[in-house]
Amino acid sequence: MSGVLYVVGLGPGDQRFLIPEAADALALAEAVYGYGPYVERVPAREGQARHASDNRVELERAQDALAHAAAGARVAMVSGGDPGVFAMAAAVIEAIEQGPESWRQIELLIVPGITAMLAVAAKAGAPLGHDFCAISLSDNLKPWEVIEKRLRLAAQAGFAMAFYNPVSKARPHQLDTAFDILREELPSSVPVIFGRAVGRPDERLRVAPLAHARGHMADMATCIIVGSTETRIVERPGKRALVYTPRRAGDA
Secondary structure, three states: OOOEEEEEEOEOOOHHHOOHHHHHHHHHOOEEEEEHHHHHOOOOOOOOEEEEEOOOOHHHHHHHHHHHHHOOOEEEEEEOEOOOOOOHHHHHHHHHHHOOHHHHHOEEEEEOOOOHHHHHHHHHEEOOOOOEEEEEOOOOOOOHHHHHHHHHHHHHHOOEEEEEOOOOOOOOOHHHHHHHHHHHHOOOOOEEEEEEOOOOOOOEEEEEEHHHOOHHHOOOOEEEEEOOOOOEEEEEOOEEEEEEOOOOOOOO
């Protein structure tokens, strides 16, 4: 008899951001699978097995969890933020598509979470108040040329942009290249928000104009939001400035 696979979004960090449905799924799971740092965020429970793995083995991780669930277990696959945003929900469904027929009979429950761009946007104000897009700057699963094209077209179309996976040790130059591309398409005054570890005790938020945005301002724990030409900054004496993109655009 097939079991259940919960694909759970842990939110951006602190337990207070974990939605009740996710907490219930984790409490029911007999085993937890995920990237090591995310598994560590799940409170240990007696009798619950934990299977941590590297961040570049998503498909293998999904296959292992599906095989476990197919044997009749209740299994949780955890992701940071939301599992459907550059995370494990797509990998699990890809594995189901490629895998044995028995995996299609597993009860699959995808439990949403607060993704990083929403947590950063809430801290900054409302920079995603109008049309926006999310782009992963990692070229592990797509060519860098595709990323460059999407950056340029998104800027030309007037989207605010959220950047996931902005830098790593293997590609320290790519964020600076992305900013160089955007400076060719956008005014130098467009706000860039660097939100590091938002939702955790060591969170940091920084806002800089595009002219001054540099790759060293971010690491892999940072989610970046680049405003559009419509995005504004509202100064507040003695308080953090608010960054927002009005709900109207152009002549509307």
